[in-house]
Amino acid sequence: MLSRTEIETWLQQTDPDALETLWRMADRVRKEYVGDAVHLRGLLEISNHCVRTCAYCGLSRHNKHLRRYRMTADEILECIRQIADFGYGTVVLQAGEDDGIQTEWLAQIIRTVKQTTPLAVTLSLGERPFEDLQCWRQAGADRYLLRFETSDPALYSLIHPPRPGRTAHRLEILSRLRQLGYEVGSGIMVGIPGQTFPSLADDIELFRRLDLDMIGLGPYIPHPHTPLGTGQITPTIHPSEQVPNTEQMTCKVIALTRLVCPEANIPSTTALAAVNPKTGRLLGLQRGANVVMPNCTPARYRRLYEIYPGKTTLSETALACRHSLEESLRSIGRTLAVGPGPRRRRANPPQSEETATRP
Ligand code: 5AD
Numbered sequence: 594m595l596s597r598t599e600i601e602t603w604l605q606q607t608d609p610d611a612l613e614t615l616w617r618m619a620d621r622v623r624k625e626y627v628g629d630a631v632h633l634r635g636l637l638e639i640s641n642h643c644v645r646t647c648a649y650c651g652l653s654r655h656n657k658h659l660r661r662y663r664m665t666a667d668e669i670l671e672c673i674r675q676i677a678d679f680g681y682g683t684v685v686l687q688a689g690e691d692d693g694i695q696t697e698w699l700a701q702i703i704r705t706v707k708q709t710t711p712l713a714v715t716l717s718l719g720e721r722p723f724e725d726l727q728c729w730r731q732a733g734a735d736r737y738l739l740r741f742e743t744s745d746p747a748l749y750s751l752i753h754p755p756r757p758g759r760t761a762h763r764l765e766i767l768s769r770l771r772q773l774g775y776e777v778g779s780g781i782m783v784g785i786p787g788q789t790f791p792s793l794a795d796d797i798e799l800f801r802r803l804d805l806d807m808i809g810l811g812p813y814i815p816h817p818h819t820p821l822g823t824g825q826i827t828p829t830i831h832p833s834e835q836v837p838n839t840e841q842m843t844c845k846v847i848a849l850t851r852l853v854c855p856e857a858n859i860p861s862t863t864a865l866a867a868v869n870p871k872t873g874r875l876l877g878l879q880r881g882a883n884v885v886m887p888n889c890t891p892a893r894y895r896r897l898y899e900i901y902p903g904k905t906t907l908s909e910t911a912l913a914c915r916h917s918l919e920e921s922l923r924s925i926g927r928t929l930a931v932g933p934g935p936r937r938r939r940a941n942p943p944q945s946e947e948t949a950t951r952p
Contacts, residue, residue, distance in 0.1 A: 594853075595849070597798055600794045600849055601790055601794040603615055604842075605790055606845070612841075612845070615845065615848050616844070616848060616879065616880045619848035619849075619851040619852060619880050620879055622855050623883055626855040626856050626939065627855075627883045627937075628883075629927050629928055630883075630927070630928050630929065630930035631878060631883060631927050631928070632858065632884045632934035633683075633885055633886075633887060633915075633918075633930070634685050634715065634860070634887075635673075635681040635886075635889040636685045636886045636888050636890065637672050637673070637684060638895065639687065639688045640662065640663040640664065641659065641661055641662055641689055641894075641898050641899075642661050642663060642688070643691060644691070644692055644756065645689070645753075647752060647753050647819075648820045648826050649782070649785065649813060649816065649819055650816070650901075651818060651899045652899075652900055655819075656819065658818050659897065661897070662894050662897055663691065663693055664891075664894065666701070666702055668891070669686070670702065670705060670706070672889055674709075674710070677710040680931065681712070681887075682930070682931065682934050683713040683714070683715055683735075684712050684889075685716075685738070686699075686714065686718070687717035687718070688718050688719075689719065690718065690720060690721075691719075694718060696724070696728050699729060700728050700729055703729055703732040703734050704732045706733070707733035713735045713935065715735065715736040715776075716729060717737070717738040720739070720761040723769055726770060726775075730773045730774060735776060735933070736776040736778060736935075737775045737777060737778065738809065739763055739766060739778070740779050740781060740782075740809060741763045741764065741767070741779050741780075741781065742780075742785070743782070743792065743796060744781075744795045744796045744798075745787075745789075748785065748788060748792065748828070751787065751826060776806040776935060776936055777803075777806050778805060778807030778808065779800070779803065780808050780809035780810045781793075781796045782810070783811065783812050783813060783842055783843045784812050784813045784838025784842060784843075785838075786826075786835070787829070788835070789834045792836075793836050793846065797850060797853055798853075800850055801854060805857055807858045807859070807860075807884075807936070808854060808857050808858075808859050809862055810862065811862035811863070811867075812839065812864055812868050814868070814901035814902065814903065815901075815902075816899075816900070816901050817902065838868075840869045840872070840873055840876065843865050843868070843877075844876060844877065847859060847861075847865075847877055848880045851880075851881030856937065856939060857936065858883060858936055860877075860882055861874050861877025863888065863904060864901065875921060878925065878927065
């Protein structure tokens with residue numbers, strides 16, 4: 594098992610030969626625990642309204658440059674039918690923290706999906722009240738994604754102002770989600786201004802402690818209409834302590850995350866593809882990831898879901914591109930998975946070579 598010190602040393606490692614070893618270890622553990630099949634999750638961005646004011650995110654309520662939309666129930670169900678027809682196993686319903694998404698309205702959509710399709714339903718809707726999470730679980734939702742973004746409390750409060758009059762602790766919400774029987778996903782951004790190597794090692798340790806089912810991580814990408822993107826909010830650390838928001842750094846975090854959470858479903862994220870459209874997506878899959886989340890949002894809305902710049906202009910692996918995705922997966926020795934692809938817990942985890950040879 595990787596120690597905290599080893600994690601931090603790997604994060605600081607820049608020697609290409611040493612990094613090759615890390616990529617190989619991560620790829621081997623990925624193959625051993627979750628196999629060669631890549632799960633596709635059809636992502637539907639159902640609303641870009643948001644009540645929050647996160648300093649990094651383009652959907653922040655303070656961003657007045659964005660036209661807001663909320664998909665209708667009919668539009669959502671139509672897209673979900675297409676996702677099912679294309680043979681995806683899961684639909685991910687994502688939005689800003691939008692109070693206009695009413696509890697019962699969404700519950701009815703979830704019930705319809707569960708009654709009429711074989712899809713697993715993942716929700717990614719921010720910090721909703723416990724009653725909402727419970728209602729949607731009862732309606733049939735299977736999974737919930739809520740990134741903790743950084744485990745450093747000072748950095749978190751700098752970039753993630755609380756909702757006036759409410760205190761919400763993401764870790765508490767994650768444990769509630771678990772109690773409700775959801776598969777639980779979380780994650781972070783890599784290279785947030787003010788993020789240090791020790792704090793990033795803490796994040797990876799926290800993934801392990803939370804025993805997450807899904808872990809999403811991508812590089813932080815500055816958005817010009819946000820306080821963090823313009824430099825209006827600046828961190829106090831020395832530049833030498835700053836974690837870079839690069840493709841390679843993100844790959845190191847993916848690889849280490851695979852090593853500490855071998856059973857987790859880990860996507861190769863759109864943010865990683867955004868920093869390097871040519872290689873990002875496949876590189877992530879070769880360095881620990883086993884999931885891709887093609888964007889299935891209708892184009893007219895997709896360009897408005899601008900969490901960070903560059904995201905919406907990416908030539909996404911949308912519905913029609915399934916074939917080319919299958920081709921590129923084959924080029925790296927991987928296949929397309931079928932079915933909902935939940936986390937599988939192993940009763941008897943494979944023994945590492947080290948323990949296997951011990952008397
Ligand atoms: N750069 C990269 N990722 C971002 N996210 C939000 N804003 C940015 C950004 N500027 C990520 C957050 C959030 C997820 C939906 O998108 O981690 O949880």
